Amino acid sequence: MSASVSTRPGGRPRPWIQPHLVLAALTIGLLLLFVLLPMAWMISTSFKSQVAAMQQPPRWIPEVPTFENYAKLLDPRGEGGRWFLRYLLNSFIVSTATTVLGTAVAVPAAYAFSRFRFPGRRLLFMTILVRNMFPAVVFLIPLFILMRTFGLVDRHASLIITYMTFGLPLAIWLLKGYYDNIPTELEEAALVDGATRFFAFVRVVMPLSVPGIVAAAIYVFIQAWNEYLYALTFLNSDELMTLPVGLQSYFSEFVTDWPGLMASSFVMSIPVVVLFMVLQRYFVRALTEGALKT
Template sequence: MPATPVRTRKPIDWWRWAGRGILAFLLIFTALPMAWMVITSLKTQLAALQYPPQWWPEEVTFENYLRLLSPNNAIGHEFLQYFWNSLYVSILSTVLGVVVAVPAAYAFSRFRFPGRQALFFSVLLRNMFPAVVFLMPLFLMMKWLGLVNTHGSLILTYLTFGLPLSIWLLKGFYDNIPPQLEQAARIDGATRFQAFFHIVMPLSSPGIIATAIYAFIMAWNEYVYALTFLNSKEMLTLPVGLQRFFAEYATDWPGLMAASFIMSVPVVVLFLVLQKYFVRALTEGAVKS
């Protein structure tokens, strides 16, 4: 009879288990504040101030959400106004950023001209400094242009801050698209613009979507410039409008948490819907083939 093979126990991959443990810790570290935010938004003001705090309230209420989403009361009217202001500024700055970043990145990727490398790295130079450094110069410039207390000042500012990384990301993506595809289209009679629009644009759609996600999130969450440039209550964006829940003697913590949760919903939904394009753009645009 043939000898029965001896089964050897597979050694434990400690590095893999250590990685899983670190990922589990990071998941808990990031999910716990979100869970506490949602739970607090379902509490009454008295339950939110209770000590020691309770993880799950004895009385669950959706009054905070109904109050914020109802335009018939003062708080709901203001909150919805801030929400639409943020949506308007974020969408417009995202669209303009993509419109400017796409041809700029394509030019850096395909054309060779004197000072190309120096100009490309000078575009990235702005990201080496904190955004708050440019606060007063940009405020004086917007005041000179007559754009203070207008959404145009925020759109121009977000466009300026989002362009460097958008151009860098898209350039890396265009570098991975073989130029022979455009040359073949040119041989068939297409112009450079037609080759770019019909060949390069569809292939670079994941990179464009990733750039749009980045620009939208940056504009949606920005606080300092919106606080400085806007001084009218009707013009405020959502991050600045959240301070309305902070009173002199008491803070409406359930209302603040409900507003913060509603504010996070568009970004989360946008990222979940377009996640595959975002990951594909980062992986394909990061390594030049």
């Protein structure tokens, strides 16, 4: 059996080492190093003592690794562990509620923009996307005044409503592109068989749009999980603080607990990484299929 040889259109052999592929591989490698090196240093520091973290020159691998920082974080009997677990619970509550409510709003809204034709549809859709053109800090004072007017300051509801406001535009845009890729003939066939529009949406469109819904939910959850500025502004009680705001307790006027901060940051990143790894195939599928036109 003869081995196949890659050839150019003119019949000449194609070189095995192609410059553009090498350049692409080097670029991806540099980007991976840029992302992974800080994470590796964070994990390394989390296993150091306070003295070892300040050692000069710094060491990538600690001489005497210690799990003391993680033990303090995850031990509910200690003060540090009790507060950390409370902040972690608050983040789960806010992020989960934001994801559920945001997805529940984004799904029918995106379906309406995709399937229905009504006056001002294009203008309204563009208006929703315009919000992403402005930095989040621009809306800080107006939203704080609004939350204070409705008595929602120092409540998780203020964060949930705010995070929904920030997550909905991209979620609606992502889902609309996905719905545009689902053939309307499937719904028309269900309508011909006597199904209502709502029944056709629930039983036909929804199962096909699961990857898009999962991708939108991942985006909303990650955005709510990592948000710091609004949580710092809207919440005053320590019992209600989310994890990004709670991490500032490791900073003090004279000494910063760098190993404890790195350990808590690593634990904070675990739910997001696990969520993305488990649902990655849905996320990639939604992005690729939503970008295609039938």
